[in-house]
Amino acid sequence: MSNNDQAATTGTVPASRQKTARKPRRSRILVDFMGSMSLAITLLVALAIASVIGTVLVQNEPYTEYLMDFGPFWHEIFAGMGLYQVYSATWFLLVVGFLVVSTSFCVYRQSPGLLKDLRRYNLQVKEKSLLSFHSSAAGDLDQPQDEFVQHAHRVLKAQGFKAREKNSDGQTVIAAMRGRWNRMGYLLTHVGIVVICVGALADGTTLLKINEWLGNLEIETRSVPISEVPRSAWIPEWNPSFRGSVEIPEGASANVVFLPMREGYFVQELPFRIELEEFRIERFSTGAESSYESDLIIHDPDRDEPLRHTISVNHPLIYKGFAIYQASFADGGTRLDIDAIPLGAEALRELEVPGRVFQEMDIPTPDGNTRTIEFINFQVENVIQLLNEEGVRENRHMGPSFDFRLMDRTGHGLYYRNYKRPALQEGAMYFLSGVRESPADEFHYLFLPADADDSLDRFRTYLAMLHKPEVRNEIARQVARDDETVPNEQTQAIASTTAELMGLFAQGGYTAVHNEIERRVPAERLDDVRDLMIRILHAGLQGLYMEVLQDEGVVSIQEEEQRFLEDTISAINAISLYQSPFFFHLKDFEHREASGLQIARAPGQSTVYTGSVMLIVGIFLLFYVSYQRLWIIARRREDGQGTHVTMAGTSNRHKVEFEERFAHLKRWIIDQQNADDGQKTTGSNTNKND
Incomplete structure (x- = not known):
């Protein structure tokens, strides 16, 4: 063997x-x-x-x-x-x-x-295996086998089943199926995932990464003009997929788009030039933007005439496979006319500063040095929260503002935001200037009081007189002479002290005054002397204010004038923390907008959409279409007087629904025939719902 x-x-x-x-x-x-x-x-x-x-x-x-x-x-x-x-x-x-x-x-x-499975009906089944199904039934009928088979086909067709039959050895096997497209749901779902991923890869940055690895591209990390970007950071028009952005000022154009990449960017060339003819923006009553749109002109060498089109949010322009979206807006280089009002010595000598957003310039300071001012941004509308007369915060429309950075020779400087118009705060009008260490910090505001004409004239006059030694000395002598509590022999000393305190306050506010008092006075007498010196200082500041009012023709001080003095003293005290030799007041401007465009080229977009449709259809077929199979075996009874029937079925989902359907089919195929013939069904092994 x-x-x-x-x-x-x-x-x-x-x-x-x-x-x-x-x-x-x-x-x-x-x-x-x-x-x-x-x-x-x-x-x-x-x-x-x-x-x-x-x-x-x-x-x-x-x-x-x-x-x-x-x-x-x-x-x-x-x-x-x-x-x-x-x-x-x-x-x-x-x-x-x-x-x-x-x-x-x-x-x-x-x-x-x-x-x-879509084509296989599986006619090779045995009667014994059918009876082992959960949903199964058997019975003896007096109806001839041929008539029963025809009747079974009619019932199955009415219930939506497709059936095949096989005859051998006097036995007929009927195999039927319903919802076979459920099997296609599996394929469509998986193929849809593949198609979506392929589309995502086609729209990704794989090609850029490969060229970067090969050394053909190099990320640019510097913020330089486009003309200074090296060619190694430029991507030719052949790039099939990208998504980048570009800001175009009104009246300007661009044929490139910037692609952010890690800590830098690439410059993507476009086969056409985009010109921004006009940018428009609409706002809510709160000052927030409600909508904005851009009038674009596409200059393409392949066109005889330029293409004009208006885009807005959610309404892009699709041109040659490039999608041009309205993404944002910014300043396009607004021209600014600014008065630089000195806050220190020689405060009446102001400067006219012609500025433009995104530019910087050097300006001389009263102390003989220079500072560099960089204009960062301009906004037409601003809404901030201020206190009303009841002390409750409410939104106030502040009008135009401009942001700038003031730097010394080392490049160190603070960030500022100044408003063109004065704002009402707790019943009085103030010119506001926000200051912060970095763009990530919150603004702290300097409040400069506005006079009855909503101008800074009175404040500037007071500040200028405070910084003049001869004016301080004269005011101090008048205050000392007019004070009846001061003996004649101490008038000169009091006048000298008053003038000195006013000078210290002009240079450094209360901090400078307190430091000088602490330096000269013993600790045990410090509190008493400090209170006396502050009263003398306030008398001098009050006398100076009376001189300013007399020059304006104001005879008596009312509540509003007294509050103005208090606000002025508070503002001068805060100037030392403001760290700017000037208050920059916006006189006029010529606004220029810039439209922020996002430009995308996505050849895989249609592929992703196709895959998504396949995925949705596949999921629908999987979850909502059940794959149901049914078998019927009919053979001649042993006594030769009728037909013995065995029926069974199964479903891959919706089991309860199928059991109800099987019970319905059993009634029409087996039980109904027995009822017509007056026979009882025997040998049933159906599910419990029967």
């Missing part, structure tokens, strides 16, 4: 074949792993986490914004993980690529069987 015959008799496997059974081929192992459910779920979870991060964390912002938001420690971690550009991160693209491969392997493994 041969080894093979012996193995067939004893049921053992030859040793030569045992080795093959224990070690499947490596290619099969790879296919099983790549098409495994666990790998697909892991990749989908990774994509879900990445999508959450990309939704919560604002993407493609300048790195300086992230640095201010998260600090140096977390900024380095997030940047290293690529969380600021999640959808273009290398790890994200690899996950998408692996998901494509994994899902493709899964489709490759399952497609033949699923497609075969």
Whole structure:
């Protein structure tokens, strides 16, 4: 007896074949792993986490914004993980690529069987196996076999089943199926995922990353004019997919778009030039923007005439596969006419500063040095919260404002925001100037009181007189002479002290006065002397104010004039913290808007849409269409007087619904025939719902 015959008799496997059974081929192992459910779920979870991060964390912002938001420690971690550009991160693209491969392997493994199920009715069933089904029934009918088969076909067709039959050895087997497109739902769902991922990869930055790795591209990190960007940071028109932004001032044009990439950017060339003819913006009553739109002119060498089109939010222009969106707006280089009012010595010598947003210039200071002023932004409308006369905060329309930075020779400086018009605060009018250390900080405001004409004339006059020694000396002598409590022999000393205190206050506010008192007076007498000196100082400041009012023709001080003096003293005291030798007052401006456009080229967009439709249809077929199969075996009864029927069915979902349908079919196919013939059904093994 041969080894093979012996193995067939004893049921053992030859040793030569045992080795093959224990070690499947490596290619099969790879296919099983790549098409495994666990790998697909892991990749989908990774994509879900990445999508959450990309939704919560604002993407493609300048790195300086992230640095201010998260600090140096977390900024380095997030940047290293690529969380600021999640959808273009290398790890994200690899996950998408692996998901494509994994899902493709899964489709490759399952497609033949699923497609075969669509055509296979499985007529090779046995009566005994049908009776083992959960939903099954059997009965004896007096109806001839041929008539029963015809009746069964009519009932199945009425219920939406497609049926096939087979006759052999006097037995008829009917196999029927309903909802077979449920099997296509599996394929459509998986193929849809593949198509969506392929479209996402086509719209990603894979090509840019490859060119960057090869050294063909280099990220530009400097903020320089476009003419100074090296060619290594320029991307030619061949780039099939990108999403970037560009700001175009009114009357200007651009044929490039900036693509943010990690800590820098690339410059993407466009095959046409975009000109901004006009930008319009509408606002709510609160001053917030309600809508804005841009009138664009497309200059294309392939066109005989320029293309004119108006875009607005959610209404882009699609041109040659490029989508041009209205994304934002900014200042386009507004011209500013500014008065630089000195806040220190020689306060009447103001400067006229002709500025323009995004430019900087050097200005001389009263102390003989120079400062550099950089104009950062301009806004036509501003709404901030101020206190009304009842002390309740309410929104106030502040009108135009401009932002600037004032720097010394070392480049250090503070950020400021000045408003053109005075604002009402607790019943009085003030010119406001916000100051902060960095753009991430909140503004702290300097309040300069406005006079009855809503101007700074009275404040400037008072400040100028306070900084003149001869005026301080004269006012101090008048105050000392007019004070009846001061003996004649002490008049000169009191006048000298008053003038000195007024000079200290003009230079450094109350801080300078207190420091000088602490330097001269012993600690045990400090409180008493400080109170006396402050009273003397206030007398001098009051006398100076009376001189200002007399020059204006004001005879008596009313409540409003007295409050103006208090506000003026408070403002002068705060000037030392303001750290600017000037108050920059906006006289006039010529506004120029800039439209922020986002330009995208997405060849994979239609692919993603197609995949999404496939995914939706596939999910619908999987969840809402049940794959139902039914078998009926009809044979002649042993007594030769009728037909013995066995029926069974199954469904891959909606079990309760199928059991009801099976019970309905049983009544029409078996029970109804018995009722017509006056027979009872025997041998039933249906489900409990029957």
